[in-house]
Amino acid sequence: MEIYRASGRLSGAEGLPQKVGMIEESRKQRQLDTRIDLLRERIKDSDDLKVQDEVFDRRALMDLYALMSKGVVISLGGSVSTGKEANIFRGKGEDGTDLAIKIYRINTSNFKAMQNYLSGDPRFGSIKGTKRAVVAAWTRKEYRNLKRAEEVGVKVPHVIAMRENILVMEMVGSGEAPAPQIKDVVLDQEEAELALDKIAGYVSTLYNRANLVHADLSEFNILYHDGEPVIIDMGQSVTLDHPMARSFLARDITNLARFFKKRYGIGTEELIKEKIRAGKKAEAPVRKEG
Numbered sequence: 001m002e003i004y005r006a007s008g009r010l011s012g013a014e015g016l017p018q019k020v021g022m023i024e025e026s027r028k029q030r031q032l033d034t035r036i037d038l039l040r041e042r043i044k045d046s047d048d049l050k051v052q053d054e055v056f057d058r059r060a061l062m063d064l065y066a067l068m069s070k071g072v073v074i075s076l077g078g079s080v081s082t083g084k085e086a087n088i089f090r091g092k093g094e095d096g097t098d099l100a101i102k103i104y105r106i107n108t109s110n111f112k113a114m115q116n117y118l119s120g121d122p123r124f125g126s127i128k129g130t131k132r133a134v135v136a137a138w139t140r141k142e143y144r145n146l147k148r149a150e151e152v153g154v155k156v157p158h159v160i161a162m163r164e165n166i167l168v169m170e171m172v173g174s175g176e177a178p179a180p181q182i183k184d185v186v187l188d189q190e191e192a193e194l195a196l197d198k199i200a201g202y203v204s205t206l207y208n209r210a211n212l213v214h215a216d217l218s219e220f221n222i223l224y225h226d227g228e229p230v231i232i233d234m235g236q237s238v239t240l241d242h243p244m245a246r247s248f249l250a251r252d253i254t255n256l257a258r259f260f261k262k263r264y265g266i267g268t269e270e271l272i273k274e275k276i277r278a279g280k281k282a283e284a285p286v287r288k289e290g
């Protein structure tokens with residue numbers, strides 16, 4: 001369902017007022033206000049989005065508007081998921097691409113926990129300041145983690161853009177229908193073995209080539225599309241420098257082994273660890289930091 005389409009592109013100056021004299025500036029501010037109000041009204045009018053008020057604060061609307069003005073997002077659609085930290089919406093991008101737009105909530109995010117994950121990561125250092133700054137750093141972290149994962153050959157949604165607490169990525173699925181989580185599909189024995197082998201390979205590649213640990217790997221954060229697993233949700237993923245990286249890896253392995261054992265009677269933690277050890281010899285790190 002399409003709820004808003006940007007009416008023609010705005011130049012950067014029009015989208016976000018520059019310092020070009022007080023009068024001009026306030027005129028542009030009023031124009032922007034009107035447009036944001038319009039966007040807000042359209043979102044509110046949509047039944048599907050009534051419960052989403054919280055994510056669409058003024059700043060989020062401005063950022064969405066800026067992404068629309070740039071042509072990154074052409075239209076915003078209905079909700080795909082309301083998770084613990086973020087809401088995911090459908091969207092359309094350039095050339096009609098189906099998008100998944102992840103908007104992290106500012107107020108209800110567990111930003112203390114976010115800070116702990118961020119502070120052990122040399123790419124971010126200690127992010128202090130407002131909740132908004134922490135959530136923006138978190139969004140940037142997910143953007144970079146997904147990009148890095150894709151670079152080393154792990155199947156993840158292709159990221160397209162980010163702005164503040166909004167991450168724009170490709171929708172994994174067929175058309176507007178998002179692919180199911182792996183917990184919601186029934187695989188035959190052969191497919192299950194292939195999937196486990198692929199996922200264990202991805203854990204190994206992330207660790208050995210990208211210096212990354214997913215840190216929330218489970219049957220909830222793996223989609224299944226076109227006969228293949230796709231890893232999602234990498235905001236919390238950390239580099240190996242993080243003091244908890246090894247224990248996060250151990251937890252990922254436990255979750256993965258537990259799911260496949262229970263559901264399909266295959267795989268053990270030891271087998272997955274063996275795959276990672278083998279990867280250590282075969283897969284050279286791409287570069288230290290991403």
Ligand SMILES: Nc1ncnc2c1ncn2[C@@H]1O[C@H](COP(=O)(O)OP(=O)(O)OP(=O)(O)O)[C@@H](O)[C@H]1O
Nearest residue numbers: 081083084085086088100157170171172178179233
């Ligand atoms: N790129 C995508 N393509 C298709 N579906 C997606 C995509 N990204 C997220 N989803 C859907 O939205 C759900 C939530 O996404 P994600 O796990 O990234 O957010 P989250 O805030 O961590 O949510 P949760 O708290 O439920 O884990 C996913 O389980 C998946 O069903």
Ligand SMILES: [Mg+2]
Nearest residue numbers: 083220221233
């Ligand atoms: Mg998730």
